[in-house]
Amino acid sequence: MKRYERLAGDITELIRTGILNPGQRIPSVRQASANYGVSASTVFRAYYLLENKGLIRAKPKSGYIVCSQTNHHVPTSARTHSKLESTSVDVSQLVFSVLGSVKDKSIIPFGSAFPSPALFPMQRLAKSIAKATRLMDLSTVVSDLPLGNPNLLKQIALRYAIAGVKAPVEEIVVTSGAMEALNLCLQAVTRPGDVVLIESPAFYASLQVVELLQLQAVEISVDAETGIDLLELTKALEKHPVKACWMMSNFQNPVGVTSSDEKKRELVDLLHKHQVPLIEDDVYNELYFAKEPPKPAKAYDRDGLVMHCCSFSKCLAPGYRVGWVSGGRYAKKIEQLKLMTTISASIPSQAAIADYLEFAGFDRHLRKLRYNLEIQQNKMRAAIDDFFPNQTRVSRPEGGYFLWLELPEKVDSLAFFDLALQKGVSIAPGPIFSANRGFRNYVRLNYGYPWGPNSEAAMEKLGKIACSF
């Protein structure tokens, strides 16, 4: 570890342990140089690193101050919204009117569901697709249908094996993105009118799919600090003839929370007891900031009840539309459903990703991506600190690329959305994440774009709007 990194680490410790408090000035460069016995340039480099990580920021005429890490608490849970009643879902049109309005490239895409393509090795992937398509065995064009490209299946199985998750290669089905995987899983285990459990708040597309398949949804609260409410879940399982449970246990969209391993085990045990299949949406699993990856609930699956859905869209190859599901006992059924709908994911896309995984240093890319996302999160949190109302509570996810903000109660996030769009900034308003259009004073912001002066200016605009209610 270099000298400036050690210094930065020391100061980080001071901040984390509360010895240096938010808003407090940190030692000037001259002071620090003297105190720590290092050169001024070492101090500069350390402070620059801390600034990049969003831990400190320059304040005009005050030197550096500690960014607010703690005065913005995590949002409150959604407990008030859940009555454990099953409801038919009608959120689609709201979602479409929101999404449709943010396609303009000139809009700052804080409301987007996608991270910036600039974070991904698109040129290296182009090489992989060129090579893989040129060398493609003609017969595979037909025979790779429908399970998936054998090399890709092997690579995916290998990653499961390394992670210690039991996911046999014959239970893996490659799909046209995770969204298709989630759809197929839900179709595999439900019929119209069936009751399914979803999270509250939940990824809006899960609400749309539930609506599309004419299922009844029971919303289970997601606590911002601990994740899904197992007590509510237990009650729902006892009250309703539940056919499936659709959850994100890592970096939940939009809340950002990751359940503990213990909780994941309990969740799987509980569902096992009721023999209810779990559709696990784990599309952000590679975007963790800690040293170790979070485990999927699938890791605790004993008898193939967990369908683990993932994708390369968020961690490697946006637009290639390649995802997969490790389908457990439902793999065969999922495969058959795929054969009836899209038949197969794009063969060149699959071959390209298989080539990249094998030869191009996927893990190196992932480390860089995680590093960038963490920096961007800190930047955005610092900007919220600077510009948003004091009562704002903001999540602190340990991965992914979304922040979930609870704004003062008087803020109407749908009005916020309209006002922000007029200023050239998109946001994702809370009500699109709930079947009953709750979360009126919540918004989700995407920090998956490289940070720059435009981002800062956009955050300032949002802050002004939030303060204007």
Add this chain to the structure above:
Amino acid sequence: MKRYERLAGDITELIRTGILNPGQRIPSVRQASANYGVSASTVFRAYYLLENKGLIRAKPKSGYIVCSQTNHHVPTSARTHSKLESTSVDVSQLVFSVLGSVKDKSIIPFGSAFPSPALFPMQRLAKSIAKATRLMDLSTVVSDLPLGNPNLLKQIALRYAIAGVKAPVEEIVVTSGAMEALNLCLQAVTRPGDVVLIESPAFYASLQVVELLQLQAVEISVDAETGIDLLELTKALEKHPVKACWMMSNFQNPVGVTSSDEKKRELVDLLHKHQVPLIEDDVYNELYFAKEPPKPAKAYDRDGLVMHCCSFSKCLAPGYRVGWVSGGRYAKKIEQLKLMTTISASIPSQAAIADYLEFAGFDRHLRKLRYNLEIQQNKMRAAIDDFFPNQTRVSRPEGGYFLWLELPEKVDSLAFFDLALQKGVSIAPGPIFSANRGFRNYVRLNYGYPWGPNSEAAMEKLGKIACSF
């Protein structure tokens, strides 16, 4: 026109007009050389051409004889199977057990649904995908979602315009193959329990999708010479609250028949009168042998009731999984459904096809493809002539790559399927094309593979089995 081509044309005329009859010897090379006043080598070249086209064949010790074009009549229609009752469909498991058994590469794939990848410009496409992916505008990776790559949409719209079909670019939705398009169309206009009209016999996947969406199907007979039975259709429209009609008006799978323009117009008018949307499956539209392409029913659409579903999988780029629908008044709804399921077709695949269409000579490729398919059809028909029971009736489609055979009544095509598979040859048995498992003595054969000694030997095996019942 070269001399040998003119001679071949003359002999073709003699065959077509019945002056030279099937089984009849044609003039020896020496005779023809003398009669027509051309060199022996010109005669050889002409005969070689005719042989390639499957019009004549060499018979040991007899010189050349005319292949049978007429003694195998088209199969009878399926009138006996249709009672105009709506039925829930349960054909999937039968289809899967049939399809699953033909994945082995060593099997001669006459039962396959796909043409041979060897017929397609896979290497030229690899160049297009390499170029298009390298030059891809990063922002399109996200913003091309979900309607489709703008260049590709433009190219598709252009082809509609040239064909004189009114299909505005804003009503075109690119999909992950035609199968997805057909699914989305059906979902756009039906709910579980609704009644839809399908053909009998029908493409088995349409039966599977109807089953998947829990729809009630009314089967309408397809006549082998004239296509869909409009009288039955009228009665069904009067009897049932029909929500959609799913038909192939060109090179119908499996029968091969193409409806006349007049009939297409009547079909559209009839559906218009009842305001029933038509889902037109037109995936073989580019595979015509005549000089002019067949018109789609969409050409007669007045008010956006026809959803025209197509694909590049059968005419250019198998495995790329790019299809589309010109969705008429349902385009918006279809787009939204796509956003809930697969979001977008593979962006590199789309960009590659757009590049190919613009720069690589798509029409030149299509001419070659059509020529090859017609030759292969003639070869397969000649082999049926040689090896199959005399009472066999075989279709004579003017495009596509399927023959539909009516075998003697005592032949059970499911048993035929098993016996053929034991001999290393796959076929598609009749019952998979019908909700009520009719067509027991029918089989569909795929001539979409380059013809060779193996094909001939496989046909001989099939013929022996057919004769053994």
